[in-house]
Amino acid sequence: MIPHFFVRIWIWWVFVNNRNKLPTKSTIDNPKMEIEGLTQAFIWEDEGLWEFNKTRHLPQAFKPVIVHRTSLVLGPENDSGFLYSKRFDRQIFNMAKRYFPDWIGFHKSRCSYNPEVANRMIRIKKVAEWRLDKFMDMKG
Numbered sequence: 001m002i003p004h005f006f007v008r009i010w011i012w013w014v015f016v017n018n019r020n021k022l023p024t025k026s027t028i029d030n031p032k033m034e035i036e037g038l039t040q041a042f043i044w045e046d047e048g049l050w051e052f053n054k055t056r057h058l059p060q061a062f063k064p065v066i067v068h069r070t071s072l073v074l075g076p077e078n079d080s081g082f083l084y085s086k087r088f089d090r091q092i093f094n095m096a097k098r099y100f101p102d103w104i105g106f107h108k109s110r111c112s113y114n115p116e117v118a119n120r121m122i123r124i125k126k127v128a129e130w131r132l133d134k135f136m137d138m139k140g
Contacts, residue, residue, distance in 0.1 A: 001028050004088055010094055015099040016062040021058075023048040024102040033120065039055055039083055041066040042073070047105040064092040069105070074121060075113040 023046060031046040043049055043066055049059045067082060068089040097106055104110075117128045 004084060005094055007084065008092070011061045011064070012095065014057045018058050019099045020102070021121070022100050022103040024104055026104055033117075033124070035121075035124050036066060038061070038129075039063050039067050040082075040125060040128070041070040042124075044105070044110065047103070049105075061092075062096065064089040065096045066105075068093040069111050070115060070121065072111050074118045075115075078122060089116075094110060 003070075026046040028046045031044040033042050033044055035042055041063070049062050065084045068086075071082070071086075071089075095102075100106070
């Protein structure tokens with residue numbers, strides 16, 4: 001419980017210091033969806049998280065946000081899990097919406113259930129898992 005308190009304070013600090021510094025409009029006609037390695041959550045290439053050069057902290061602070069968002073897109077039957085806890089991830093998601101209300105990543109199409117996008121995410125996850133298994137077999 002206490003570690004979550006410190007993580008929440010750190011995330012809040014990162015959000016306050018980077019408030020409204022993420023893209024609000026896409027400059028890409030058809031942005032590519034990418035899977036984030038450790039969390040298995042999804043981002044779109046136009047969201048500016050990984051390209052944010054001012055601090056490496058913002059992408060780390062956003063991990064609970066993208067994990068929760070991925071579970072919203074996948075829907076309850078394909079729940080993708082959570083990073084800290086479902087409740088914590090949802091709280092950080094809501095906190096991020098306060099500090100980055102116009103961020104393109106909070107567009108309704110990227111935060112609500114969509115069977116077509118969910119199926120695509122599931123397929124991408126399966127390929128990523130297969131690649132990881134193959135990589136681990138080569139190392140072992």
